[in-house]
Amino acid sequence: MSKNADPAFWAKANAHLVRYGGAFSPVIAESANGNWFTDADGRRILDFTSGQMSAILGHSHPEIVAVARHSIGELDHLYSTILSRPVVDLAALIAEISPGQLDRVLLVSTGGESNEAALRMAKLVTGNHEIVGMSRGWHGVTGGASSATYASARKGYGPALPGALALPAPDTYRSRFIDDRGVYDWKGELEFGFELVDRQSTGALAACIVEPILSSGGVLEPPEGYIAALAEMCTARGMHLIFDEAQTGLGRTGTLFASERDGVVPQYLTLSKTLGAGLPLAAMLTTPEIEDIAAERGYLFYTTHASDPLPAAVGLKVIEVILRDRFTERAAVLGKRLKDGLQALQQRYDCIGDIRGRGLLLGLDLVKDRRSKTPDPELAQRVARACLEAGMMTSTVRGGYGIFRIAPPLTIEESEIDLGLEIFDKALAASVTAK
Ligand SMILES: Cc1ncc(COP(=O)(O)O)c(C=O)c1O
Structure with missing residues (x-):
């Protein structure tokens, strides 16, 4: 047997x-x-x-093993207001390698958490609460993240958060906006999606959250130009844009961030899975302008493992190895x-x-x-x-x-x-x- x-x-x-x-x-x-x-x-x-x-x-990976072994014996976990060198160094390194001015970083444990952090900040800063997600996006199982997740698991858990709205996910293979000749009118689809969003909105649009390649929804790669057009539509409505690079961040798609292909810098970018390369580590990045406003308004995202030194030390090594090799x-x-x-x-x-x-x-x-x-x-x-x-x-x-x-x-x-x-x-x- x-x-x-x-x-x-x-x-x-x-x-x-x-x-x-x-x-x-x-x-x-x-x-x-x-x-x-x-x-x-x-x-x-x-x-x-x-x-x-x-x-x-x-x-x-031998270098990750060495860092984790050292950290667990040297500096493991602290009260969440106490800072340590690995945390500050990792935040600075992430700010340095990330696109645009995404210079302020919050370090947490999971992808769902990093998205919650971005969604909460977008709500606090815009003063609005409506969140637009993609009809096949996946952002986590926590309350806010799952409300913006349409890939699966919506049924049976009661109402999503008020203000959860969906755009049709761009699907270059099966979209209804592909005509008989195989031409995909993704612009028409996106405009149609926003028309529906505008009709459903109560005038309180806060943010749109999107994976640069929708992985759990079926590895849907938006056509070139799509993300830039989406960003324009968000800007026109005063909405913030959140890129969830849980799976695509740190090299997997052939650029350090998948969103580099699209030439768009969002207001928030989240990293998780690949940042810890298997250990629980996640990050939410935003601009100083946004973070300053959030801080003035008393932004709270206080968790047990925020700014933990051990996973931060691992994250530093992960990025070092990815860049070096x-x-x-x-x-x-x-x-x-x-x-x-x-x-x-x-x-x-x-x-x-x-x-x-x-x-x-x-x-x-x-x-x-x-x-x-x-x-x-x-x-x-x-x-x-x-x-x-x-x-x-x-x-x-x-x-x-x-x-x-x-x-x-x-x-x-x-x-x-x-x-x-x-x-x-x-x-x-x-x-x-x-x-
Ligand atoms: C794009 C994306 N965002 C967020 C998450 C949620 O991450 P976690 O399960 O670490 O909360 C996932 C998980 O599959 C994901 O694929």
């Missing part, structure tokens, strides 16, 4: 764990190193999801290799409807047939299972789609990309015929 089936382990898990995200994966992880983790049978599994889209330097450039080059390989698979498998994304954040969209573009979530589940059996961890998006989010660590080797493609090939071959 596979040690992953350990009856005592699963009996304990089933008796004592809350099922926070559907079914658990059918393996027991014993250790993780580099771009792999090892299961209870001693089988190595290639991590094509970077943990939860976070471990951009792979697992147990040129991981951003590497993501662009290896992302091309991965995309080319997926496109080669698309030539051979009719079920691959679309491949999209940038750098090492790619989407693979499985369909029942290419004409109708009908999603095939069952096929995606079979392929995901077959990948895991063959030694590769993958991630599919929620919400009735058949979309894989492919996001390996930026430390991935060329040979490991090729291996991942081989595993996808075999898993697709086995799954298209199997039911």
Whole structure:
């Protein structure tokens, strides 16, 4: 019997764990190193999801391990009004590498928190409360963030916050604004979206929150020009713009920040998953002008782990390694290799409807047939299972789609990309015929 089936382990898990995200994966992880983790049978599994889209330097990167070991013995956690050098140094470094004048930084633990921090500040500074999100955006499960999250999990929890409004997410593959010739009128779609927002608004628009590539919603990459047009529409309404770069920040898409492609600097930018490279660390960035107003009005976002030194020390090392080892450039080059390989698979498998994304954040969209573009979530589940059996961890998006989010660590080797493609090939071959 596979040690992953350990009856005592699963009996304990089933008796004592809350099922926070559907079914658990059918393996027991014993250790993780580099771009792999090892299961209870001693089988190595290639991590094509970077943990939860976070471990951009792979697992147990020696320099991160050294910093974490040192910090836990030297300076771990403090009363939240006490500052330390790692915190101030990290804030300064983030301000230096980020676009525009996003020079004031709040350090917290999770993506949801960093978005709450931005949303609260936007409300306090604009004096308004309406928040516009994308119809397939994901910003976290805390109150404000989940109210602006439309990718999934809205049903059954009662009302979202008053003033939660949605724009249609830009979808270059399935948008209703794609005509018979395949031309996508994204401008028309955006104008239509804002027309609806304006009609629903009570005159209290505060902010619009958007991922530069909508990851959990299906790796939707807005067309070039879209984000700039969105920014203009926000400015015209006096709204602040929040870029949520939880998954796209720090190199994954081939630029340090994905929003660099769009040439737009928002009023707030949030970082999380990739900043701690697997440890809980997040940041909210804004301009001195905005932060000064917020501070004057008594801005409060006081949390237990705000400005904690240990994760800050880790974040400093993460950024140092990314810049020093040129991981951003590497993501662009290896992302091309991965995309080319997926496109080669698309030539051979009719079920691959679309491949999209940038750098090492790619989407693979499985369909029942290419004409109708009908999603095939069952096929995606079979392929995901077959990948895991063959030694590769993958991630599919929620919400009735058949979309894989492919996001390996930026430390991935060329040979490991090729291996991942081989595993996808075999898993697709086995799954298209199997039911
Ligand atoms: C773009 C984005 N923002 C925010 C979050 C929420 O982060 P956390 O789960 O750390 O609260 C996620 C999580 O998947 C995310 O993908």
